[in-house]
Amino acid sequence: MDMADFERWVFREFKIDLSAYKSKQLHRRIESLMKRSKVDSIEAYIDLLKRDPAQQQKFLDFITINVTEFFRNPSVFEDFRKKVEDYISKGNRQLKVWSAACSIGSEPYSIAMMLDDILRGKDYWILATDIDSTILERAKLGEYSEPEVKNVSSEYKAKYFTRTGDVFSIKPELKKRVIFKKHDLIRDEYEMNFDIIVCRNVVIYFKQETKDELYRKFSKSLKKGGLLFVGSTESMYNYREYGFEKASTFIYRKL
Numbered sequence: 001m002d003m004a005d006f007e008r009w010v011f012r013e014f015k016i017d018l019s020a021y022k023s024k025q026l027h028r029r030i031e032s033l034m035k036r037s038k039v040d041s042i043e044a045y046i047d048l049l050k051r052d053p054a055q056q057q058k059f060l061d062f063i064t065i066n067v068t069e070f071f072r073n074p075s076v077f078e079d080f081r082k083k084v085e086d087y088i089s090k091g092n093r094q095l096k097v098w099s100a101a102c103s104i105g106s107e108p109y110s111i112a113m114m115l116d117d118i119l120r121g122k123d124y125w126i127l128a129t130d131i132d133s134t135i136l137e138r139a140k141l142g143e144y145s146e147p148e149v150k151n152v153s154s155e156y157k158a159k160y161f162t163r164t165g166d167v168f169s170i171k172p173e174l175k176k177r178v179i180f181k182k183h184d185l186i187r188d189e190y191e192m193n194f195d196i197i198v199c200r201n202v203v204i205y206f207k208q209e210t211k212d213e214l215y216r217k218f219s220k221s222l223k224k225g226g227l228l229f230v231g232s233t234e235s236m237y238n239y240r241e242y243g244f245e246k247a248s249t250f251i252y253r254k255l
């Protein structure tokens with residue numbers, strides 16, 4: 001058995017299409033995980049995953065890499081705010097936003113705080129999706145430790161969180177703006193008519209063909225003039241092919 005067999009098994013078992021991910025990087029990660037789990041063949045690893053749910057979860061967490069932060073890359077987030085304000089000033093007042101690959105929720109809640117601040121309670125809602133159902137449960141809970149909220153200003157902490165001991169909980173008024181849903185960017189249908197799509201720090205793990213496909217679908221899912229915000233290592237060089245113009249380094253506008 002080789003990695004290709006393993007990928008087929010993972011697809012049958014978990015419905016995750018590993019062939020869409022950059023293979024060298026992915027295989028290195030799987031091999032190092034196997035080493036840590038003290039197995040030395042693909043067969044033995046499949047065996048272990050079949051009988052041990054804790055190992056299964058470890059594998060899925062490892063594959064999906066869910067590192068995240070509130071207001072990740074703050075200066076880029078500031079720029080995002082300006083572009084959103086421009087978009088709103090053109091008369092777009094009811095915003096439908098998608099935070100794709102949202103991990104534990106820091107990204108969609110950051111967007112919610114920003115929009116609440118700009119729109120002062122007017123209409124907006126955020127669809128927040130991820131492939132990993134375990135982290136989505138955490139995201140729905142909306143509870144974070146002090147180090148996890150380090151990028152949140154004290155003004156926003158006071159306004160949008162309640163603090164109990166070391167736990168910072170997102171207030172219900174903000175929470176109700178975010179709808180969490182399981183969604184696989186590779187295999188699932190995309191909703192339409194978004195004003196803004198934020199998809200950061202996930203396409204970096206995908207092969208070029210997969211990225212092309214994703215950006216084409218994001219473009220289709222956006223309204224004319226809508227914004228796509230990507231990660232700080234993910235700027236697109238061929239954005240025109242997908243029907244975008246550049247709004248700034250990591251933000252694209254649908255033509």
Ligand SMILES: C[S@@+](CC[C@H](N)C(=O)[O-])C[C@H]1O[C@@H](n2cnc3c(N)ncnc32)[C@H](O)[C@@H]1O
Nearest residue numbers: 064066067068101103131132184185200201202
């Ligand atoms: C590094 S985190 C990025 C979180 C957040 N967007 C940010 O920039 O801080 C990557 C996320 O992508 C998710 N992911 C990986 N493959 C995915 C897929 N095929 N579809 C949807 N989400 C996926 C992972 O579960 C993980 O939560």
